[in-house]
Amino acid sequence: MAKVLYITAHPLNETKSYSMAVGKTFIDTYKEVNPNDEVINIDLFNENIPQIDADVFSGWGKLQSGKNDEELTADEKAKVGRLSELCEQFISADKYVFVTPLWNFSFPPVLKAYIDAVSVAGKTFKYTENGSVGLLTDKKALHIQARGGVYSEGPAAEKEMGHRYLSAAMEFYGVPSFEGLFIEGHSAMPEKAQEIKENAMARAKDLAHTF
Numbered sequence: 001m002a003k004v005l006y007i008t009a010h011p012l013n014e015t016k017s018y019s020m021a022v023g024k025t026f027i028d029t030y031k032e033v034n035p036n037d038e039v040i041n042i043d044l045f046n047e048n049i050p051q052i053d054a055d056v057f058s059g060w061g062k063l064q065s066g067k068n069d070e071e072l073t074a075d076e077k078a079k080v081g082r083l084s085e086l087c088e089q090f091i092s093a094d095k096y097v098f099v100t101p102l103w104n105f106s107f108p109p110v111l112k113a114y115i116d117a118v119s120v121a122g123k124t125f126k127y128t129e130n131g132s133v134g135l136l137t138d139k140k141a142l143h144i145q146a147r148g149g150v151y152s153e154g155p156a157a158e159k160e161m162g163h164r165y166l167s168a169a170m171e172f173y174g175v176p177s178f179e180g181l182f183i184e185g186h187s188a189m190p191e192k193a194q195e196i197k198e199n200a201m202a203r204a205k206d207l208a209h210t211f
Contacts, residue, residue, distance in 0.1 A: 002094040004030070004039045009100045009111040011045045018183045018197055019146035023099035025201045026144060026181070029208035040093070044110040049086070050079040051113050083117045090118040095211065096141040096175075100162060102151065107162040115169055124173045134174020141170050141178045142211060144204070148187025181207060 006027050014021040031039060050056065059076030063069065069077055090096075100107040118124055125134050143166050151160040163180050170178040183200040186193035 002034070002037045003092060004037055004095045004097060005042055005090065005093045006039055006097045007042045007044065007099065007111075007114070009044045009098070009108045009114075011108075017101065017146065018186060018200070019099050019101050019144055021197065022146070022181065022183055022200045022204050023097070023144045026142075026204035026208050026211075027097065029205045030211060033209050040089075042114075044108075044114055048082055049110055049113045049117060050082050052083075052116050053079070055079050056083065086114070086117040087120045087123050091123055091136065094139060096139065097211075098141070098143045098166060100143070100145050102145055102147040102160065102162055105159050105161045106165065107145075115166075119169070119172075132172065134172055136173040136175050139173075139175045139177075140211070141166075141175050142181065142207070143167075143178070144181045145183070146186075147182060147184035150185045150188060152182060152184060179207070179211075 004027075006023075008020065008023060010017050010020050012020060014024040027039060031037070055073070055075045056079050059072045059080035062072055062076070063080070069081070072080065098111070100111060106112075121127060124136055125132050127133075143163050145163055147160070149156060151157055163182075167178055167180075181200065181203060183196060186196045189196070
């Protein structure tokens with residue numbers, strides 16, 4: 001049995017969002033194909049994802065100096081503890097599915113906060129004399145991303161930073177398999193929007209059988 005984190009970073013649901021609609025098609029099909037797997041839905045817009053701020057740095061500093069968590073302020077303890085929970089949940093999973101829109105060439109800020117939360121030395125990567133080494137070498141990941149324009153080719157491809165950032169993060173963690181499923185062009189070509197959506201859903205169903 002595998003544990004799957006289904007991580008969504010969109011304020012809208014599948015009735016209004018192309019990425020969420022395709023994501024739902026994927027995860028519903030995945031559950032049918034893998035009924036014994038555990039799927040955990042993490043809706044980042046409705047989760048407590050602390051940003052790394054002064055409280056977090058202060059709390060980490062106290063812990064690293066040998067103080068126990070009882071010596072942290074209430075804010076330090078809450079934020080540091082929550083970050084630890086998120087990281088432990090992340091490393092305990094076998095597969096990751098990220099569902100995002102393309103916003104201003106990237107993804108919603110809450111996903112960056114989440115990536116910051118799970119980027120922990122000794123957990124997802126480690127430092128060596130030859131540089132950093134990823135520790136999640138037995139995982140796999142998928143990114144489902146809706147793009148209103150076409151970013152898979154041409155000059156616009158260089159402007160897309162969301163999938164490229166996640167790809168760099170997964171490589172940093174040592175994740176050996178990272179795929180992308182893109183829904184693109186529906187805003188640029190509204191007359192083809194439904195066809196684009198249906199084609200992406202069909203690809204999602206196929207991919208769910210092999211992921």
